[in-house]
Amino acid sequence: MQRTGLFLERVGFLQRLNPLTxxxxxxxxxxxxxxxxxxxxxxxxxVLALMPLAVASAVLRSFVDxxxxxxxxxxxxxxxxxxxxxxxxxxxxxxLGPFAFRRAGLEFALTTASRLLIVxxxxxxxxxxxxxxxxxxALTERGMPRSIGYILLVALQLxxxxxxxxxxxxxxxxxRGLETEGGLLQRARGVLPLVSPLIVGALVDAEERAxxxxxxxxxxxxxxxxxxxxxxxxxxxxxRLVMWLALGALIVWRAAVAVV
Amino acid sequence: xxxxxxxxxxxLNSTALALIPIAIAINVVLGQLVQNVLKLPIYLDSIxxxxxxxxxGPLAGAIxxxxxxxxxxxxxxxxxxxxxxxxxxxxxxxxxxxxxGAPRRWWLMALFGILTGIVAAAISAPIAAYVFGGVxxxxxxxxxxxxxxLGASVLxxxxxxxxxxxxxxxxxxxxxxxxxxxALPRRLIARFGNLRQQ
Numbered sequence: 001m002q003r004t005g006l007f008l009e010r011v012g013f014l015q016r017l018n019p020l021t022x023x024x025x026x027x028x029x030x031x032x033x034x035x036x037x038x039x040x041x042x043x044x045x046x047v048l049a050l051m052p053l054a055v056a057s058a059v060l061r062s063f064v065d066x067x068x069x070x071x072x073x074x075x076x077x078x079x080x081x082x083x084x085x086x087x088x089x090x091x092x093x094x095x096l097g098p099f100a101f102r103r104a105g106l107e108f109a110l111t112t113a114s115r116l117l118i119v120x121x122x123x124x125x126x127x128x129x130x131x132x133x134x135x136x137x138a139l140t141e142r143g144m145p146r147s148i149g150y151i152l153l154v155a156l157q158l159x160x161x162x163x164x165x166x167x168x169x170x171x172x173x174x175x176r177g178l179e180t181e182g183g184l185l186q187r188a189r190g191v192l193p194l195v196s197p198l199i200v201g202a203l204v205d206a207e208e209r210a211x212x213x214x215x216x217x218x219x220x221x222x223x224x225x226x227x228x229x230x231x232x233x234x235x236x237x238x239x240r241l242v243m244w245l246a247l248g249a250l251i252v253w254r255a256a257v258a259v260v
Numbered sequence: 261x262x263x264x265x266x267x268x269x270x271x272l273n274s275t276a277l278a279l280i281p282i283a284i285a286i287n288v289v290l291g292q293l294v295q296n297v298l299k300l301p302i303y304l305d306s307i308x309x310x311x312x313x314x315x316x317g318p319l320a321g322a323i324x325x326x327x328x329x330x331x332x333x334x335x336x337x338x339x340x341x342x343x344x345x346x347x348x349x350x351x352x353x354x355x356x357x358x359x360x361g362a363p364r365r366w367w368l369m370a371l372f373g374i375l376t377g378i379v380a381a382a383i384s385a386p387i388a389a390y391v392f393g394g395v396x397x398x399x400x401x402x403x404x405x406x407x408x409x410l411g412a413s414v415l416x417x418x419x420x421x422x423x424x425x426x427x428x429x430x431x432x433x434x435x436x437x438x439x440x441x442x443a444l445p446r447r448l449i450a451r452f453g454n455l456r457q458q
Binding site: 074077078080081082084085086087108109112113115116119123145147148150151152154155156158159161162163166170191192194195196198199200202203205206207208209210211212213214218219 | 272273274275276277278279280281282283284285286288289290292293294304307311323327328330331341342391392393394395401404405408409411412413414417432436439440443444448451
């Protein structure tokens, strides 16, 4: 496989874990970010859990890099929109230069931003430390339909190839005089000439691919064997159980607090 | 541990298996093409989902939308993951549009596009409001700010923003899919099976 999305070829702690363990951990962290009543619980979990894990897995720099690139625009926008236009009744404001920021709005923005760090950060760390093939295999061994795994992996491989073809179509149409610059209407007129050759070509491909799948007996019934082995030691099974119990306890505790 | 067995697991045959990954790649690649080459203020990132829904039915459409968003999470933006449910619903509606035979008339497709846009806005609003605090870092945040300034709540402003952007985007998506489907050879359409012929 040439390109495998966010995955980085490194050796470390998370790379050795079973993907199921990592997924359970991510679920627990996301649950905690929403359920813990502490302000900025998400930011604390990022510093105390995700970043040490990233260090132990030798991906800290690119982890922080991708997380910032993804979330910085969102967080800035969140602070501005909710800081200035939050629809609460609380009149308290904080003056920053000429702008009156609403305190309730800033608090809301910070809480949301801190949760986002975990909602985006935990999956990101999994994707950076898990080869897609291993992830799909672990999920399939646990009962995910094989067809879903096939779709995931093929789509991941197809995207770069299809990107290239799209660039080719765009160049070919420009050579025939298609305008891809200029006014809005002019650019909108470019949609169909770019999109339809790409899709019609892809549909013809799909027919050939379907025959290839049939001829390799992908849909034949019976047990299939795996090329690789995804280890799942007893320690990790117990760890997963503990994490599920912790998440359950967190939910029950929050529900009890809400009732009382 | 379950064993993987028959060809019909998940209701997908080899045609669906071949088409769905291609449709997912179309979603991602066209989404980028529209934003980077043509620089239009719409997303057009669900053409593949709608196409699969119409040609192969609600289940295949849902799977396409769901996995496309998981792949966005895999490759570019982990924050696309929470919206996977919305993408799945878009695929389901497209499946029913195909069973109804919507591609016989362009205006039926436009109607389904508007309907899809409204449903998509209604489902994305709670996700946008509770997970993202109403903003996504895109140009549409200006709309959220405007609606909040007019007195809407965070949830209300998120819905209003979606209700402005989504029906337009989905109508254009459906019309593009319409133009493609009517140009397809009958042999291919028969192979895909979901679409009702007149």
